[in-house]
Amino acid sequence: MTDNELQLVVFELAGESFGVDIAQVKEIITMQDIVHVPRAPTIVEGIINLRGSVIPVIDLIKRFRLTSQGNSDKERIVVVEFDDLSIGLMVDAVSEVLRVSRDMIAPPSPVIMDTDVEYLQGIVKINERLVILLNLKRVLSHEETHEIAGVMRQVSEECSTKTTKTT
């Protein structure tokens, strides 16, 4: 893989595709019982036991205020590593690993560039499909969740009517 390329782990949330840099993904495990921790930060859904370690888990559907369309069979927990911490992300399904070149990544349109879109690092269009590249740092931050469901729709509409410039 060259410097120009990025490998993304792509997963589904409420019918949308999201991607995270594979370098940040530690492992993907099947859904298991999540123990709720009362009075923990709202972003934390609960904790799980990962081979003897206690890992916090975030429900991304809740985080992004989307409506779940998941098939519970395919639900997974994507364990990412960030700042020396392991954190689990609940997703509807993990679909694939995509190899994309950096110039295929378009930044989110300036029109919708406000705080809500901090989660997005970019958009990749592949074969009529849009993969939203997540900014993990923002996603994991303890800050208030923002209403981005609407934004997501806007983003995909905008992108599907454009043609992605590639060189």
Next chain:
Amino acid sequence: MFNQNDEDNLIFLAEVEELLLIMEDGLLKLEREGFDELSLNEVFRAAHTIKGGAALLDIAPLADATHLLEDLLDAVRCKRVPLDEQVLDTLLESLDWLSQAKAQLQAGRFPETDETLITHLRHLLGSEEDMSRPQDRPSGNRLEADPKQRCTLILKFAEDAALLSIRAFQALTLAKEHWQVVGSEPTEEDLEQDLCGPSLRLHLDEDPDKTDFSSIIQKMPEVISFDIELPKINEREKVSTEDLQYQSRTIRISVDLLDELLALAGELVVDRARLSDVLSKLQDQKTEVVGDQLREIANHMGRITSQLQEGVMRGRLVPLSNIFRKLPRLVRDLSKAANKKVDLVISGEGTELDRSVMEYIDDPLIHILRNAIDHGLEDPDERTAAGKPPGGQVKLSAEHAQSQIIITIEDDGRGVDLDELKQRAISAGAITEEAASRMSRRQNLDLIFFPGLSTAKEVTEVSGRGVGLDVVQTNLRRISGRIEVDSQPDRGTRFQLYLPLTLAIIHGLLVSSQDRVYAFPVASVIEAVPVKEEDVHTVTDRQVLSIRDQIFPLVSLDVLLGEAAPSSRLTRYALLVQVQTGSVALGVDSIVGEQEIVIKELGSYIGQVPGVTGATILGDGSLALIIDPSTLMQASGGSDAS
């Protein structure tokens, strides 16, 4: 250059640290109680040992400085130089420099001579400065070959002993303190040249029959046996051969290794629980023989793990004296700077604490002491006017109580000014005027733990900026500990730190509520009782439980945790727990059992959660939250308890 990772150097530096503390203790004692030959000798001996080691390892600045120190100490010992304030201050300053030099060496840097200090030392020595080699010393320490020798002591060192010549040097020094040593092989010069074999011969002018050699020899590191030879004419009679098998009673273990061992022990604990789990499943299927074998294995593992766990835990225990002994110097410096006379009384320093818990109390102790000396204690005039002795007293004590360590810091100063504290809190916006007027005395006192409350006049060079006590409280809570304060105007203030014995494994009581399992530290539960409908009463809308004529407020654990809505459903069991305001009965559905549980932190991402101090992995791999009743009650707005 100095290689700080070289093993010999590491050993030397560790020794220097020990010796510096001995010297500091000795000097502070001399300052308090005046001239005392024993203390002087101790300090002298320590300096001498450091000098020897430094010379051997070619650390000239260190060797030169300690040489001068030695000379000054000797001059004081022989009364050529008086033990006055100037001398003591300079000696203590030298210790500071030595400490710095040691730190530099530990970082791999070569220390630089402090010219001012050297000049100072020379000046105090005056014309007495002894430029000659160390062995030319006044009477009692001559090493000339003297035909008069009544016996020869032969000391053998452990074969794998490091720094042989330093050990021999130490033995020689110790010998000279107690006996008339007329000569040695190798000689002291040889030793300084690092010429030493596995044995040291000491020619003594002592009567072997009347001298107790072994008690002194036991203090010599790495000496494994000794012989006494009598130089009778034509007769070499070996008198007593005692094999001492002197072994160092303590070893230095890397903390990382201990942490690793403890983690392993922790995993074994989990395995043992898993094994029990599988065992009970097998029993259900009536495979008896296999069941018996497994049971035996589980029992054996149980015994092994308990021993392993206990051993490792003990390995991690360090006496509080490790921290306490740094404090007299701090108090001396602080009281000098504040122009107050302060007497520090320490007790219970032998109380042992887990190493990791130690780290958490270092700063709090220093902070509280600073507060006490800077603000708590009045200056001598004020005290005399108030009818108190001019010198203030700070009592520092530690004791073991149940499964906690309690450290108490008490001063006899002016106490906390409650009104002034209240005003400060109001102006800092921490509380409203209205809330302030309704405050209880306890709540008023606890304002002291609010962040950012120090007034401008308190921000002295030495004391904090109002960030201290709240940080102390937060840090203590992180390890399931707490801090409490009490104060009486004009009588003084008392802080008490409550600390857990260990951070890793505790005895836990498992309960379940609505199919979720929770763990309580056994120490936090007074009693577990079944709940009978006739024992439950309702008093002003709240449920109470009556047990043996005592009344306890009854709250369902689930409701407290926010996992269930309050309902009239009665739980089947209740845990009587001690919380800040009294005792409370926590309702649960069933008692699962007691077991050793390994505390797993929730992690920094989740951070501190009130009422939950961590999680533990049960035998079947599921997680149970570990509950702390005290903070749980506080977080839920704590109902009044009995």
